[in-house]
Amino acid sequence: MKLMSWNVNGLRALLTKMNFNSYLEEENVDIFCLQEIKLQDGQIKLEPEGYHVYWNYAEKKGYSGTAIFTKKEPLAVTYGLGIKEHDQEGRLITLEFENMYVITVYTPNAKRGLERIDYRMDWEDAFLSYIKALDVKKPVVLCGDLNVAHQEIDLKNPKANRKNAGFSDQERERFSQMLEEGFIDTFRYLHPDQEGAYSWWSYRMNARAKNVGWRLDYFIVSERLKKQIRGAKICNEVMGSDHCPVELTIDL
Incomplete structure (x- = not known):
């Protein structure tokens, strides 16, 4: 089974740069899971042949939002965490299949100066509780922009970013906690020492061409699936967003 995830940073803008249906x-x-679609219902028509499509729009126009395209129809679809304060920005979709849950998530950014770090920590607590509850029932395959570079190897300039959003001690500790609770970072599981493996680059200072980036996009799976992981890839040659797609091949 092949899964992909991409923060498209505005799906309408992406569709002017590439033929998404052909790429799919x-x-x-x-x-295929998308984050930061920045859409409202009815603003585009995108129905690739052979796929069931699910959308979760933010209440705020032109902001956040997620989508999933799946060949196999799920048993059930859930939008959000079921917590009102966390479910206004379209950040989460969960598909239930016979043998697993698939989740796409766009984790809130702590913002400049960590001004939203308290909300981010509340989200992290609620999200971890959510995926742990699912994991009791069936294995979980989770993907998306988690808005954190977990280790120093996961960004170009760790020392300069130590207290910045995406590399704060608080965010990194919560990511570690998730792994300690029985989940696997699939890319690091297969490529523990690979440097320069990034999925996001600033639009400034020619950062992408210089590969001055961060690894913010992940596939995380329940630990009991680790022997079924066949491949984990960062598709950094794919343009169209400030993020690139990430890929997981798993035997399910």
Whole structure:
């Protein structure tokens, strides 16, 4: 099974830069998850042949939002965490299948000066509780922009960013806690020492060409699935967003 995840930083803008339907067909993806679609219902028509499509829009126009394209129809679809304060920005979709849950998530950014760090920590607590509850029932495959570079190897300039959003001690500790609770970072599981593996680059200072980036986009799976992981890839050659797609191949 092949899954992909991409923070598109505005799906309407992306569609002016590439033929998404053709890309989906070329990659032959079983499940493709998107974050930061920045859409409202009815603003685009995107119905790739052979896929079931699910959208979760933010209440605020032009902001956040997620989507999933799946070849196999799920047993059930859930939007959000079921907590009102966390479910206004379209950040989460969960698909239930016979043998697993698939989740796409766009984790809130702590923002400049960590002004939203308290909300981010509340989100982290609620989200961890949510995925742990699912994991009791079936294995979880989780993907998306988690808005954190976990270790120093996961960004170009760790020392300069130590207290910045995405590399604060608080955010990194919560990521570690998630792994300690029985989940696997699939890319680091297969590539523990690979440097320069980033999925986001600033638009400033020619950062992408210089590969001055951060690894913010992940596939996380329940630990009991680790022997079924076949491949984890960062598709940094794919343009169209300030993020690139990430990919997981798993035997399910």
